[in-house]
Amino acid sequence: MDTHRFALLGFGNVGQAFARLLMAKSDELLTQLDLNWQVVGIMTGHHGVAINPTGINLESALAMIAAGDSLDPLSAEPAPQNGTDFIRACNADVLFENTPVSYHDGQPAIEHISTALSAGMHAITANKGPVVHAYRELTKLAQAHKRKFFFESAVMDGAPVFSLWRETLPAAELQSFRGVLNSTTNLILTLMEQGKTFEDAVAYTQSIGIAETDPSGDIEGWDAAIKVAALVTVLMGTNLQPSDVERKGVESLRSKDIQSASADGKRWKLICEAERTDTGIATSVRPELLDPTDPLYNVMGTSSAVTFYSDALGPLTVTESDPGPHTTAYGLLADFINSVR
Amino acid sequence: MDTHRFALLGFGNVGQAFARLLMAKSDELLTQLDLNWQVVGIMTGHHGVAINPTGINLESALAMIAAGDSLDPLSAEPAPQNGTDFIRACNADVLFENTPVSYHDGQPAIEHISTALSAGMHAITANKGPVVHAYRELTKLAQAHKRKFFFESAVMDGAPVFSLWRETLPAAELQSFRGVLNSTTNLILTLMEQGKTFEDAVAYTQSIGIAETDPSGDIEGWDAAIKVAALVTVLMGTNLQPSDVERKGVESLRSKDIQSASADGKRWKLICEAERTDTGIATSVRPELLDPTDPLYNVMGTSSAVTFYSDALGPLTVTESDPGPHTTAYGLLADFINSVR
Numbered sequence A, B: 001m002d003t004h005r006f007a008l009l010g011f012g013n014v015g016q017a018f019a020r021l022l023m024a025k026s027d028e029l030l031t032q033l034d035l036n037w038q039v040v041g042i043m044t045g046h047h048g049v050a051i052n053p054t055g056i057n058l059e060s061a062l063a064m065i066a067a068g069d070s071l072d073p074l075s076a077e078p079a080p081q082n083g084t085d086f087i088r089a090c091n092a093d094v095l096f097e098n099t100p101v102s103y104h105d106g107q108p109a110i111e112h113i114s115t116a117l118s119a120g121m122h123a124i125t126a127n128k129g130p131v132v133h134a135y136r137e138l139t140k141l142a143q144a145h146k147r148k149f150f151f152e153s154a155v156m157d158g159a160p161v162f163s164l165w166r167e168t169l170p171a172a173e174l175q176s177f178r179g180v181l182n183s184t185t186n187l188i189l190t191l192m193e194q195g196k197t198f199e200d201a202v203a204y205t206q207s208i209g210i211a212e213t214d215p216s217g218d219i220e221g222w223d224a225a226i227k228v229a230a231l232v233t234v235l236m237g238t239n240l241q242p243s244d245v246e247r248k249g250v251e252s253l254r255s256k257d258i259q260s261a262s263a264d265g266k267r268w269k270l271i272c273e274a275e276r277t278d279t280g281i282a283t284s285v286r287p288e289l290l291d292p293t294d295p296l297y298n299v300m301g302t303s304s305a306v307t308f309y310s311d312a313l314g315p316l317t318v319t320e321s322d323p324g325p326h327t328t329a330y331g332l333l334a335d336f337i338n339s340v341r
Helices: A013-033 A058-066 A083-090 A110-117 A129-144 A162-168 A182-193 A198-207 A221-235 A255-263 A325-340 B013-033 B059-067 B083-090 B109-117 B131-143 B162-168 B185-192 B198-207 B222-237 B255-263 B326-341
Strands: A003-009 A036-043 A050-051 A092-099 A122-125 A174-180 A265-279 A280-290 A304-310 A316-320 B003-008 B036-043 B049-051 B094-097 B120-124 B173-179 B267-277 B282-289 B303-308 B316-320
Touching: A003 A013, A003 A083, A013 A036, A013 A058, A013 A325, A036 A058, A036 A083, A036 A110, A050 A083, A083 A110, A092 A110, A092 A325, A110 A122, A110 A129, A122 A129, A129 A221, A162 A221, A162 A325, A162 B162, A162 B326, A182 A198, A182 A255, A182 A265, A221 A265, A221 A280, A255 A265, A255 B109, A265 B198, A325 B162, A325 B326, B003 B013, B003 B083, B003 B326, B013 B036, B013 B059, B013 B326, B036 B059, B049 B083, B083 B109, B094 B109, B094 B282, B094 B326, B109 B120, B120 B131, B120 B326, B131 B222, B162 B222, B162 B326, B173 B222, B185 B198, B185 B255, B185 B267, B222 B267, B222 B282, B255 B267
Parallel strands: A003 A036, A003 A092, A092 A122, B003 B036, B003 B094, B094 B120
Antiparallel strands: A036 A050, A174 A265, A174 A304, A265 A280, A304 A316, A316 B316, B036 B049, B173 B267, B173 B303, B267 B282, B303 B316
């Protein structure tokens, strides 16, 4: 049995959750799936770089990060200080790309993934950027090298969306979808329904670490638009940029709107939609007032959901509750297993 | 490119819907998945048997059935009149087993599937019987012959449930599930909420062909219990018989119960549950009074839904709306594609 050598580029919340999951699932991977692994490289944002061809002890790495220390002492050799050099130096079989990504151009993740695939590694990421900006190029590159470029966690964390269509719904054509895909705004709207002001709700989402210091990407609907673009690009066969999505965020909604909807038994949600039309694919992100009978009405807090309309089945809805770094990490693990089995 | 030769055993609503789907998807299967097929045998319940090694014209077969005619004239050779002989005579690559099945012992479907696998055919069915009564034996037999025994449509029609776990959720352990899995009783409860009596609601489900002449299998919770047994057997690693499921049907619910729940903003649903305990797996089927915040509250009419609780993700719910013979047929097609790709 081969040992699959992993390079972890990015070791923040998700990278660390992935390391913990790998340790927890190690026996199961070996006994049930005949999969052995070792981490031969970790590059962090601010805590150094370690490369060790005989394997890095993940417990030590996690402890050092928790203590605020650098991983440099774990390195068996002087390690390169930039991403592409790190990838080439690792001599790994799989790259897990979890660096902060620019949603504007998908870099540097695209370059990292492209370097890994060209070097014969599978490339797995939770980043939406490379999906939106380079899905077809990277997929072609992966095919040319008989490797996989997978990104299950890019939308709805580890809940199966991309693999759902790739593996379980073959020969089905996606005609449209409609969903609640941004956890931060959905939690904001939930908190406002419970009585918080918009500002307090935003502050709370920042305090628990799910909204950025500048929360405009969520609030103005950009994150949702990027997810719509990723789903359309991958599942509907048409490249779509986030700026192509008709977009209105939740910034105009105030407590009185939420309370008045609530008094009528209704609820505002930031709804993502895409639909094939005669001329292409119409997409939008915008607040909608939902009746209690709407399948998305009960998607509360950080939960997300999407209803798929296809030529094969009736409406099929996938709902994910209680997401977190551990569920994103599970998506990375599932992608790895599906890359090699 | 090989042509996959199909034997269709059973040609009722589902078998005919599958034939129509095959014709509709034929070009797509060829161009996108490089899959070619022909039907070399059809055995019906009351309209004869046809075997033709050069392929049976499905349009003709469907037209003959619609006209109430026998398929015998389509046969190139004298065809056997019993299932196992038919399977052996077809010399096919894939058996689609869609005969009426006994839920009591899973026969004759188990014998049909076993014959097909032993003869080197993939075996695909929408029947719950063989899953509940012989999942492990048939799966072992399939493995021994390097063939597949798949049954996606046995629970929630073609909506991915079994393939969801097999393909998209590797190395995840299912800890419990909770769902609405019987369409007939769910439609009965929906109609009663709209004002119909229990008896009128039952009569309506019979008139549209989703409940049997003897509707007790649905009403007393047996169909739901069989689905619980199938999910536990396949997804939780423990053989479970329908009679092992604690079971109470909807027969005791009357209009006044439904209306009084409705007045309180609540709703009765027939809830299926399974949960790992220290001593095994606790399972039940029983009417429960749901709050509007319950994720299953909005599952109306013939829709069904199941929430999976695992060690890998937060609660993950799959909801299917508007099922019918065409969605069951899609599950058979998806199983075929996943058997050979």
